[in-house]
Amino acid sequence: MDPRVDRYRTLLTRTARWRPGIAVIIAIPVLYLGYFFVYPVISITLRGLTVDGSLSLQVFADVLKDDSLQGVARFTMLQAFLSTVLTVAFALPAAWVFARFSFRGKRILLAASLVPFVLPTLVVGSAFLTIAGPNGFLGVDLTGTLWLILAAHVFYNYAIVVRGVSSFWERIDPRIEAAARTLGASPWTAFRTITLPILRPAIASTSALVFLFSFTSFGVVLLLGDLRHTTIEVEIWRQTTAFLRLDVASALAILQLLGIGAILIAYGWFHRRTSIEFAHTAVDPPRPHTARERWAVRVIIGSMIVILGTPLGVLIARSAINPTGGIGLANYQNLFSLSDTTAAFIDPMLAIRNSLAFALAAASIGLVIGVLSAIALTHARKRTARAFDVFVMLPLGTSAVTIGFGFLVALGSPIDLRTSVVLIPIAHSLVAIPFVVRTTAPAFGAVQHQLREAAATLGSSRWRTWWSVDARLVGAALLVAAAFAFAISMGEFGATSFIARPNSPTIPIAIFRLLGRPGSVPFGAAIALSTVLAAVTGVAMLVIDAVGHKRVRGEL
Amino acid sequence: MTRIYRYLLVTVAITIAIVATACSSAGSDEVVLLTHDSFALSDETLAAFTEETGLELVITTAGDAGTMLNQAILTKDNPIADVIYGIDNTFLSRAIDAGIFVPHRAAAIDSVSPVLYVREDMATPIDFGDVCVNYDIAALSVAGVPAPVSLADLTLPAYRDMLVVQDPALSSPGLAFLMATIAEYPEGAEYDWKAYWRDLFANGVAVSPNWTNAYTSRFSWSGGDRPLVVSYASSPPAEVLFGELAEAPTAVMAQGCFRQVEFAGVLAGASNEAGARLFVDFLLERLTQEDIPLNMFVYPTNTDATLPDIFARYTTFPEQPVVMEPGTIEMNRERWIQEWIDIARS
Numbered sequence: 001m002d003p004r005v006d007r008y009r010t011l012l013t014r015t016a017r018w019r020p021g022i023a024v025i026i027a028i029p030v031l032y033l034g035y036f037f038v039y040p041v042i043s044i045t046l047r048g049l050t051v052d053g054s055l056s057l058q059v060f061a062d063v064l065k066d067d068s069l070q071g072v073a074r075f076t077m078l079q080a081f082l083s084t085v086l087t088v089a090f091a092l093p094a095a096w097v098f099a100r101f102s103f104r105g106k107r108i109l110l111a112a113s114l115v116p117f118v119l120p121t122l123v124v125g126s127a128f129l130t131i132a133g134p135n136g137f138l139g140v141d142l143t144g145t146l147w148l149i150l151a152a153h154v155f156y157n158y159a160i161v162v163r164g165v166s167s168f169w170e171r172i173d174p175r176i177e178a179a180a181r182t183l184g185a186s187p188w189t190a191f192r193t194i195t196l197p198i199l200r201p202a203i204a205s206t207s208a209l210v211f212l213f214s215f216t217s218f219g220v221v222l223l224l225g226d227l228r229h230t231t232i233e234v235e236i237w238r239q240t241t242a243f244l245r246l247d248v249a250s251a252l253a254i255l256q257l258l259g260i261g262a263i264l265i266a267y268g269w270f271h272r273r274t275s276i277e278f279a280h281t282a283v284d285p286p287r288p289h290t291a292r293e294r295w296a297v298r299v300i301i302g303s304m305i306v307i308l309g310t311p312l313g314v315l316i317a318r319s320a321i322n323p324t325g326g327i328g329l330a331n332y333q334n335l336f337s338l339s340d341t342t343a344a345f346i347d348p349m350l351a352i353r354n355s356l357a358f359a360l361a362a363a364s365i366g367l368v369i370g371v372l373s374a375i376a377l378t379h380a381r382k383r384t385a386r387a388f389d390v391f392v393m394l395p396l397g398t399s400a401v402t403i404g405f406g407f408l409v410a411l412g413s414p415i416d417l418r419t420s421v422v423l424i425p426i427a428h429s430l431v432a433i434p435f436v437v438r439t440t441a442p443a444f445g446a447v448q449h450q451l452r453e454a455a456a457t458l459g460s461s462r463w464r465t466w467w468s469v470d471a472r473l474v475g476a477a478l479l480v481a482a483a484f485a486f487a488i489s490m491g492e493f494g495a496t497s498f499i500a501r502p503n504s505p506t507i508p509i510a511i512f513r514l515l516g517r518p519g520s521v522p523f524g525a526a527i528a529l530s531t532v533l534a535a536v537t538g539v540a541m542l543v544i545d546a547v548g549h550k551r552v553r554g555e556l
Numbered sequence: 557m558t559r560i561y562r563y564l565l566v567t568v569a570i571t572i573a574i575v576a577t578a579c580s581s582a583g584s585d586e587v588v589l590l591t592h593d594s595f596a597l598s599d600e601t602l603a604a605f606t607e608e609t610g611l612e613l614v615i616t617t618a619g620d621a622g623t624m625l626n627q628a629i630l631t632k633d634n635p636i637a638d639v640i641y642g643i644d645n646t647f648l649s650r651a652i653d654a655g656i657f658v659p660h661r662a663a664a665i666d667s668v669s670p671v672l673y674v675r676e677d678m679a680t681p682i683d684f685g686d687v688c689v690n691y692d693i694a695a696l697s698v699a700g701v702p703a704p705v706s707l708a709d710l711t712l713p714a715y716r717d718m719l720v721v722q723d724p725a726l727s728s729p730g731l732a733f734l735m736a737t738i739a740e741y742p743e744g745a746e747y748d749w750k751a752y753w754r755d756l757f758a759n760g761v762a763v764s765p766n767w768t769n770a771y772t773s774r775f776s777w778s779g780g781d782r783p784l785v786v787s788y789a790s791s792p793p794a795e796v797l798f799g800e801l802a803e804a805p806t807a808v809m810a811q812g813c814f815r816q817v818e819f820a821g822v823l824a825g826a827s828n829e830a831g832a833r834l835f836v837d838f839l840l841e842r843l844t845q846e847d848i849p850l851n852m853f854v855y856p857t858n859t860d861a862t863l864p865d866i867f868a869r870y871t872t873f874p875e876q877p878v879v880m881e882p883g884t885i886e887m888n889r890e891r892w893i894q895e896w897i898d899i900a901r902s
Contacts, residue, residue: 047630068901126773133773134781222765227723227900241622242725243890244629244650324800404619408630419588419616419636500590500627500636503615513593515768517853518791519798523772 040406048250083153091161099169111541118491121219144226164206260397331524362428362489370436404498443477590637649886687732
C-alpha cells in the first residue's frame with residue numbers, strides 16, 4: 001500500500017480534534033487584521049476619547065441623548081434595510097438567468113456588471129441628478145428623497161448579489177429541481193422548497209455585504225440626500241472636519257461598529273450556515289430552449305441593462321460632449337494633454353498606472369487573507385467560526401475616517417508606515433477581505449468531505465488534495481472574489497482620501513481633483529477619466545474571467 | 557512540513573519585505589511637505605527649490621484642508637512632515653492653539669500686507685482667494701433679471717430658487733460664505749445673520765454638500781438649474797482658461813465676499829526644521845508666488861508678484877472683502893455652524 005495513505009489517514013479521522021494546521025491558517029488573517037485594523041481603530045478611538053489625559057466616556061451619553069443623532073441612526077438603518085431588500089429583489093432573477101442559461105454576450109455582461117462598483121460617487125451622483133434631478137430627463141425631481149438614494153444603492157450593489165449568488169447557484173445540480181418537477185411540483189414550489197433553501201447561505205452572505213455597504217454609505221447619501229437624510233458615516237465626517245470633534249466622531253464610530261456587530265450576530269444566528277454539500281462542477285449551462293425561458297431571459301436581462309446601463313449611458317454620453325460644445329472625443333484628447341497645456345496638477349496616465357498597481361497588490365493581499373479566513377471559517381469550531389465570521393466583516397462597517405486616522409496614530413513604530421505608499425493597498429484590502437470571505441466561504445462550506453477524503457485515500461498530499469478538490473470546486477467563487485477585490489481597489493476613494501500619502505493619485509483621486517476645478521475642460525476630462533476607469537475595470541474583469549474560465553469549468 | 561506552509565511562509569516573508577523596504581527614512585537632504593489635495597505648482601518651480609537649496613521636496617497629500625489639519629494635530633508629537641501648507645484662516649487659530657507650529661519669520665514677509673500677519677509669526681500667509689457669489693450671465697438675461705449686487709438682493713423674489721450654496725459644515729467655500737453673511741448681518745443686530753438665512757431659505761436657496769456638486773451639477777452654466785452659485789472670484793478667469801473661451805460666461809458679485817487666506821508653517825518637532833524654513837521662504841519668493849495663480853487659482857500674498865494676464869483681465873476684485881480675525885472665527889465657528897444647521901433643518 002502507498003505509505004502516504006497512512007501518513008494522511010489522520011486527515012480522514014481528525015475532524016473535531018485540534019489541528020495545528022488550522023491554527024496557522026487562522027493566525028495569518030488574525031495577525032494581519034489585528035495589526036492593520038484592530039490596533040489602528042483602537043488607537044484612534046482611545047485618542048479621540050481621551051480628554052485632558054484621561055479616558056472619558058461622557059461623550060457616549062451625550063451622543064445617545066442627542067435627538068438629531070438618533071434620527072440619523074434611524075435613517076441609516078432604514079435606508080440600509082430598504083436598499084438591501086430592493087437590491088436582492090432586483091438581482092435575484094438575474095442571478096438565476098446567469099446560473100442556468102447560456103446566451104450571447106453573457107460574459108461581457110457579467111464583466112460589465114461590476115463596472116458601477118468602481119465609479120466615484122461624485123460622478124454617479126451627477127448622473128443620477130441628470131436622470132431624476134431638478135432638470136432631470138425623467139421629469140421628476142427626486143433630490144433629497146429616499147428614492148434617489150435607494151436607486152443609487154441598487155445600482156452600486158446589484159453586481160454583488162448577481163455575481164455572488166449565481167456563482168453558487170450554477171453549482172447546484174439542476175437535476176435535483178428537475179426531479180422535483182417530475183414528481184409533480186410546480187416550478188415555483190420546486191424553487192421555493194428545493195433551490196431557495198440551498199441558496200440561502202449565498203443570499204445571506206451577499207445581502208449582508210449589501211447591507212453593510214448601504215449602512216456605511218457616504219458619497220451617495222451626501223450627494224443625493226439632504227441635511228435631514230444623512231447617515232452615521234456622514235455625521236462622523238462632519239464631526240471630524242467641521243468641528244474637529246474627534247471624541248464625538250470616535251463615539252459615533254464605536255456605536256456604529258457595535259450596531260453592525262450586533263446586526264451581524266443576529267443575522268448569523270438567523271441564517272445559521274446550512275452546510276449544503278455539492279459536487280456539481282459548473283459546466284456551461286444550456287441556452288434557453290422553450291419560448292417561456294427565452295422571454296424570461298429577455299425581460300430579466302433587459303431590466304438589468306436598464307438599471308445598470310442608464311446611469312452608465314448618461315456618463316458615456318456626457319463624456320462625448322466637447323468642452324466647447326459639439327460631439328467628439330476632445331475630452332479624451334484633453335485627458336492625455338492636460339499636463340502640457342495647463343497646470344501640471346494631474347497626470348491621468350500616472351493615475352491609471354498607480355490604480356492598476358494598487359489594485360493588483362490589494363487584490364493579492366485580499367485574496368490570500370480572505371481565502372485563509374474562509375478556510376479557517378469552514379474548519380474551525382462552530383462558535384469560533386461564528387465570532388470570526390463577524391470579525392472579518394467589521395472593516396466594511398468601519399468609517400473611512402477611523403481607518404485613515406487610525407493608521408496615522410498607530411503605525412508610527414516600529415517601522416514608520418504612516419506616510420508609506422503601502423498603506424493604500426492595505427486600506428483597500430481591508431475593504432476587499434470581507435468580500436473575498438463572503439463570496440468564497442459558502443463554496444468552501446459546500447465541498448463534499450467524501451471527495452476530499454477520496455483524494456487523500458488515492459494518495460494525494462494535503463496540498464494536492466486542496467488544489468485538486470477544494471480549489472477546483474471553489475474556483476468559480478475565487479474568480480468572483482478576485483474580481484471584486486480588484487474592482488474595490490480600483491474604485492476606492494473614502495479610505496484613500498484620509499491617508500497621508502505620497503503624491504501619487506489613484507484614478508478616483510484624480511477624478512476628484514479634476515472635479516474640484518472650474519472650467520469645462522477639467523470637468524470633461526473628469527467624466528472622460530471616469531469612463532476610462534469603467535473601461536479599464538471592464539477589461540480587467542474579462543481578463544480575470546478568461547484566466548480562470550479554463551481551470552474552473554469542466555468535470556472534475 | 558507540508559508544502560502549503562512553505563507557501564504561506566513565503567507569502568508572509570514577501571509581505572514583510574515589502575513593508576520593510578517601503579518604510580521611509582527621512583534624510584536631512586529632503587524636506588517633507590504636508591499639504592491638501594488641491595496643492596499644485598509647476599514642475600519648473602518645484603525643480604527650482606531643489607536647485608536653490610540642494611534639498612529634495614517630498615510631497616505628502618492628505619485629503620482636504622480639514623483632514624490635513626486633523627492629521628497634523630494627531631501626529632504633533634512625532635510629525636509626519638517638516639512643513640505644512642494650506643491651512644486657511646478659518647482653521648488657523650485651532651492649528652496654532654494645538655501647538656503644531658514653531659515661529660518663523662519668512663525672508664520676504666515685508667512684501668506682504670501687514671493685515672495678513674499672524675501673531676508671533678506662527679504661520680506665513682502664502683496666498684488668498686475671495687469666496688463670492690458667481691452668476692451665469694446668459695441665464696440671468698434669459699430670465700430677465702439684472703445681476704444681483706448685494707447679499708440683500710439674494711432674498712428678493714426676483715432671485716427665488718436661483719441660488720445654490722454649500723453646506724458650511726462640509727465645505728470650505730460654504731463656511732466662507734456663512735462668515736460673509738455673519739459679517740454683513742452681525743450678531744446682536746436687529747436683523748442678524750440668522751434672520752437673513754431664514755429669508756434665504758424662504759426664498760428657495762439650495763444646499764449642496766460640496767463645491768463640486770454645487771458648481772458642476774447645480775449651477776446653470778454647467779447644465780444645472782441654478783444661475784447663482786457660491787464660488788470663487790477666480791472662477792470666471794478659470795472658465796476662460798479651462799473652457800477655451802474668449803469671454804467669461806460667468807461673473808462675480810463684488811459685494812459680500814469672504815477672503816480665505818492660506819498659510820504655511822514650520823512644524824514643531826520637524827526632523828529637518830532648517831529645510832522647512834527654507835521651503836516657507838521659497839513659497840513666498842516672487843517667482844514661486846507668480847506661479848501660484850495659474851496652478852491653484854488664488855492670488856499671491858507677495859505684493860511684488862505680478863498677476864498673469866488672464867487674471868488681471870477677467871477677475872473682479874471685490875470691494876471690501878470680509879477679512880475676519882482667525883481668533884474670532886475659532887471662538888464661534890462650531891456654534892455658528894450648529895446654529896446654521898438648525899436653521900437649515902427647520
